[in-house]
Amino acid sequence: MTTAPSTRPGPGDPHHIGILLFDGVEELDAVGPWEVLSWWTRSYPEDGYTASTFSTDGSAVTCNKGLVISPHHSRDDVPEMAVLLHPGGDTRALSADDEHLEWLRKQRTVVPLLTSVCTGSLVYAKAGLLRERPATTYWNALGGLTENDPTIEVRADDRWVDDGDVVTAAGVSAGIDMALHLVRRLAGPDRAREVRRGIQYDPEPPV
Amino acid sequence: MTTAPSTRPGPGDPHHIGILLFDGVEELDAVGPWEVLSWWTRSYPEDGYTASTFSTDGSAVTCNKGLVISPHHSRDDVPEMAVLLHPGGDTRALSADDEHLEWLRKQRTVVPLLTSVCTGSLVYAKAGLLRERPATTYWNALGGLTENDPTIEVRADDRWVDDGDVVTAAGVSAGIDMALHLVRRLAGPDRAREVRRGIQYDPEPPV
Numbered sequence: 570m571t572t573a574p575s576t577r578p579g580p581g582d583p584h585h586i587g588i589l590l591f592d593g594v595e596e597l598d599a600v601g602p603w604e605v606l607s608w609w610t611r612s613y614p615e616d617g618y619t620a621s622t623f624s625t626d627g628s629a630v631t632c633n634k635g636l637v638i639s640p641h642h643s644r645d646d647v648p649e650m651a652v653l654l655h656p657g658g659d660t661r662a663l664s665a666d667d668e669h670l671e672w673l674r675k676q677r678t679v680v681p682l683l684t685s686v687c688t689g690s691l692v693y694a695k696a697g698l699l700r701e702r703p704a705t706t707y708w709n710a711l712g713g714l715t716e717n718d719p720t721i722e723v724r725a726d727d728r729w730v731d732d733g734d735v736v737t738a739a740g741v742s743a744g745i746d747m748a749l750h751l752v753r754r755l756a757g758p759d760r761a762r763e764v765r766r767g768i769q770y771d772p773e774p775p776v
Numbered sequence: 777m778t779t780a781p782s783t784r785p786g787p788g789d790p791h792h793i794g795i796l797l798f799d800g801v802e803e804l805d806a807v808g809p810w811e812v813l814s815w816w817t818r819s820y821p822e823d824g825y826t827a828s829t830f831s832t833d834g835s836a837v838t839c840n841k842g843l844v845i846s847p848h849h850s851r852d853d854v855p856e857m858a859v860l861l862h863p864g865g866d867t868r869a870l871s872a873d874d875e876h877l878e879w880l881r882k883q884r885t886v887v888p889l890l891t892s893v894c895t896g897s898l899v900y901a902k903a904g905l906l907r908e909r910p911a912t913t914y915w916n917a918l919g920g921l922t923e924n925d926p927t928i929e930v931r932a933d934d935r936w937v938d939d940g941d942v943v944t945a946a947g948v949s950a951g952i953d954m955a956l957h958l959v960r961r962l963a964g965p966d967r968a969r970e971v972r973r974g975i976q977y978d979p980e981p982p983v
Contacts, residue, residue, distance in 0.1 A: 597811035597975060600843070604804035604948065607841035622843065629846065634814035636807070636829065639836065639844040687976075708976055728980040740976030741811065742952070750982045761983040768804060769894075769915055769947030772979035773935040775957045776968040 585648040586610070586620040586751075588656065590630045590640045595658030597741050598686040599638075602654055605748035609756070609764045616756045623647040625669070633658040644672065650680045652751065656744065657687025657707060664717075670696040683735050684751065686744035690737040694718045698735065705730045707740030745770065792855040793817070793827040793958075795863070797837045797847045802865030804948050805893040806845075809861055812955035816963070816971045823963045830854040832876070840865040851879065857887045859958065863951065864894030864914060871924075877903040890942050891958065893951035897944040901925045905942065912937045914947030952977065 586606055588599055599622070606620040624630050627643030642648075653676055663669050673696040677683065685693055690706040693699050694717035703722040706714055714721045724730045729738040729747040731754070738747035749770070753761035793813055795806055806829070813827040831837050834850030849855075860883055870876050880903040884890065892900055897913040900906050901924035910929040913921055921928045931937045936945040936954040938961070945954035956977070960968035 595811075596807050596814070600803050600807040600811075603843060604802075604807075604841065607803070607843075611841060634811065634818060635848070636810060636814075637846040639846065641842070708973075728978070742975050742977045742979065745949070746980050746982055753983055758983050765981055765983055766915075768949050770949045770979075770981055771935070772949065772977075772981070773953050774972055774977055774979070775953055776960055776965050776972055 584618045584651050586618060586652040586654065587642075587647045587650040588620065588622045588654045590622050590624045590632075590638055590656075591658075591663060592630050593633050593659030593662065594630060594656050595687060595741055596632045596634055596636050598656035598658055598689070598744050599632075599654075601742060601745040602656075602686065602748035602751075604768055605745060605752065605764055606654075608767050609752050609760065612764075612767065613756070613760060616760065618651070618755065619648070621647065650676070652682045652684060652755075653680045654744075654748075655683070655685040655689035655692060657685065657689040657691070657710075657740070660688045660692050663692050664695045673698060681734060684737070684747065685735075686738045686747060687740045688713070690714065691717060693735070693737070694721060699737070702732050702735060703730050704732070704735070704737040705739050706737065709740075791825045791858045793825060793859040793861065794849075794854045794857040795827065795829045795861045797829050797831045797839075797845055797863075798865075798870060799837050800840050800866030800869065801837060801863050802894060802948055803839045803841055803843050805863035805865055805896070805951050806839075806861075808949060808952040809863075809893060809955035809958075811975055812952060812959065812971055813861075815974050816959050816967065819971070819974065820963070820967060823967065825858070825962065826855070828854060857883070859889045859891060859962075860887045861951075861955075862890070862892040862896035862899060864892065864896040864898070864917075864947070867895045867899050870899050871902045880905060888941060891944070891954065892942075893945045893954060894947045895920070897921065898924060900942070900944070901928060906944070909939050909942060910937050911939070911942070911944040912946050913944065916947075 621641040623642035624640040629639040687707045828848040830849035831847040836846040
């Protein structure tokens with residue numbers, strides 16, 4: 570297992586948040602956190618963070634439900650990251666892609682904070698990044714965590730699991746809550762409340 | 777004021793839901809409902825609905841926080857709509873675009889159900905489509921409704937307002953709740969609950 574760097578970037582360190590896009594990414598897994606994090610970083614540049622999206626080669630991706638999104642960067646030109654966010658969706662190809670898994674293991678040595686939404690955590694598990702850690706994922710994929718790594722302590726009922734330098738979230742819409750948790754962690758609860766107000770996040774599920 | 781057609785498409789009628797994209801559209805305004813509606817229509821084709829996104833000329837749009845999304849259609853080749861969803865964001869250009877407002881008035885005569893998220897309702901108001909109706913919008917834009925049309929009954933505290941053939945939602949994240957309401961209205965509460973479970977929409981705002 571590789572050693573994770575400090576999770577709090579110091580002054581002068583990069584404060585960039587990169588959201589990975591890939592063919593099959595679930596739309597809201599990526600765009601929910603993007604809304605939260607781009608709202609935060611663009612409204613409060615004084616906090617020193619920026620956010621962008623990237624795909625492996627910088628090409629547009631076709632999401633799991635058919636939306637086509639063009640990332641800001643490729644994996645090679647995305648700014649040095651303080652936080653990586655790995656969404657889920659149809660992650661089967663990524664989990665079978667040794668090159669992607671090796672890239673993730675490399676990120677573990679240089680990115681202070683790895684985060685995931687939904688089945689993004691299955692890819693982390695496959696890469697060995699959740700060894701002997703608590704973690705969660707989409708409700709219908711919980712078994713996949715221990716199939717990939719039996720040492721993972723599955724937290725089935727948590728909306729997100731913050732294990733210091735790794736934060737995993739439950740499915741799809743849970744990425745919004747996890748991203749607000751990130752804002753709270755990186756910039757404090759008052760800021761997180763301002764962002765929540767900004768996106769008028771007072772959910773009222775009708776059913 | 778134009779007369780709205782029946783809000784329930786009959787057998788053989790088109791059952792398509794079109795989500796408008798435009799430069800300045802707020803990301804979650806569009807993608808929140810897209811996640812709900814695409815999940816529903818792709819998981820349950822037996823319900824007879826389909827969903828897509830479109831922009832005026834079919835070109836990619838740059839959203840309000842900088843994400844670039846490629847629509848499925850242009851305004852001219854989007855399938856005949858049973859439901860139009862007009863997101864918000866930076867809607868100033870659309871509200872000043874007589875050609876867009878005229879297009880919206882035309883839609884009122886052929887699309888059974890007009891819906892909006894956030895400041896999308898300001899554009900409907902400007903087009904005269906909310907005359908003497910109850911409606912809502914983003915919390916910080918409520919005054920814009922009556923500035924555009926003093927006959928509107930503003931519902932400041934509602935997550936969404938269903939006025940039969942027009943449904944307006946509050947800001948940004950409210951589009952998720954409104955879209956689930958649409959699923960309930962068009963396919964019943966059991967289906968809406970299944971979609972809610974699908975996107976694991978058990979919100980837990982951390983602040």
